[in-house]
Amino acid sequence: DGGITQSPKYLFRKEGQNVTLSCEQNLNHDAMYWYRQDPGQGLRLIYYSQIVNDFQKGDIAEGYSVSREKKESFPLTVTSAQKNPTAFYLCASKWQSSYNEQFFGPGTRLTVL
Amino acid sequence: QQQVKQSPQSLIVQKGGISIINCAYENTAFDYFPWYQQFPGKGPALLIAIRPDVSEKKEGRFTISFNKSAKQFSLHIMDSQPGDSATYFCAASKGGATNKLIFGTGTLLAVQP
Numbered sequence: 001d002g003g004i005t006q007s008p009k010y011l012f013r014k015e016g017q018n019v020t021l022s023c024e025q026n027l028n029h030d031a032m033y034w035y036r037q038d039p040g041q042g043l044r045l046i047y048y049s050q051i052v053n054d055f056q057k058g059d060i061a062e063g064y065s066v067s068r069e070k071k072e073s074f075p076l077t078v079t080s081a082q083k084n085p086t087a088f089y090l091c092a093s094k095w096q097s098s099y100n101e102q103f104f105g106p107g108t109r110l111t112v113l
Numbered sequence: 114q115q116q117v118k119q120s121p122q123s124l125i126v127q128k129g130g131i132s133i134i135n136c137a138y139e140n141t142a143f144d145y146f147p148w149y150q151q152f153p154g155k156g157p158a159l160l161i162a163i164r165p166d167v168s169e170k171k172e173g174r175f176t177i178s179f180n181k182s183a184k185q186f187s188l189h190i191m192d193s194q195p196g197d198s199a200t201y202f203c204a205a206s207k208g209g210a211t212n213k214l215i216f217g218t219g220t221l222l223a224v225q226p
Contacts, residue, residue: 004156040122042202042216043157058213090156099145099164100206100214104156 003027004105006091011110013078013085021076021108023091029103030096032074036060037088037107046089049074050096078110086112115140117205119217126224132190134220136203139184143205147214148177148188151200160201161188193224 004025013019023032031050035043045058049068063082068074074093078085088109092102118137126132136146147162163170163177163186170177176189190197203217 006156040218042119042218044216045213048213092156099162099208100204100212101147101159101162102214103159104149106156107154109154 004091004093004103006089006105006108008108009106011108013110013112015112016080018077018079019110021078021089021091021110023074023076023105025072025091025093025105027093027103028071028095029093030071031094032068033092033094033102034058034064034066034074034076035090035092037090043090046076085110115215117203117215117217119203119220121220122218123221124223126190126193126222128193128195128224128226130193130224132193132197132222132224133187134201134203134222135185135187136205136217137183137185138205138215140205140207141184142207143215144208145206146177146179146186147204147206148175149202149204151202151219157202190222193222195224195226198222198224 007022033048034046044060046064047066049055065077090107091105094102148160149157150160151157161172161175165181174191179186200219200221202219204214206214
């Protein structure tokens with residue numbers, strides 16, 4: 001069953017803690033993306049990666065970090081430096097050769113207590 | 114120049130009616146315009162997309178109309194159903210596989226039975 005999986009679905013974090021959100025895809029997509037979604041603000045790009053071992057900052061990268069050690073995996077770490085981390089986080093992926101036809105995972109809702 | 118402006122913010126339509134959501138852009142380099150549908154607590158799903166070489170694209174009850182001179186594009190949902198109730202996002206991207214998708218702020222559609 002091909003697709004993009006994100007885990008966990010819900011995540012609670014205490015202030016000052018780092019947390020890592022998982023994103024895995026078995027679509028053989030080359031590029032992977034992390035977005036943050038807040039009410040009324042659409043989707044904002046955090047980080048993206050076109051190939052393994054390479055990634056670029058998006059529009060709101062401060063307080064976040066990523067790695068891309070495997071083609072199918074692109075984990076996002078929300079660090080304690082992120083001032084307002086409570087949000088819905090979405091992972092997406094696409095083939096490099098396609099237009100920006102991005103496919104999204106089901107999302108992780110992060111709440112800071 | 115990088116913004117995509119979406120309207121209305123919310124929309125209520127009667128069952129069987131036509132839902133119309135509009136988006137406008139400034140950057141004439143944009144050449145890929147997708148629409149995404151998102152149900153509460155889920156990731157966005159690609160609904161339909163258009164390139165500027167055509168003025169209209171239809172898939173089932175969903176139609177994109179594109180006006181290149183006005184730099185506007187719209188989503189029409191014919192025979193709207195309660196199951197269409199969701200948030201709809203337009204987006205735009207420049208040519209080239211490495212360019213980012215720029216999202217509108219979303220329209221919350223409610224189809225009343």
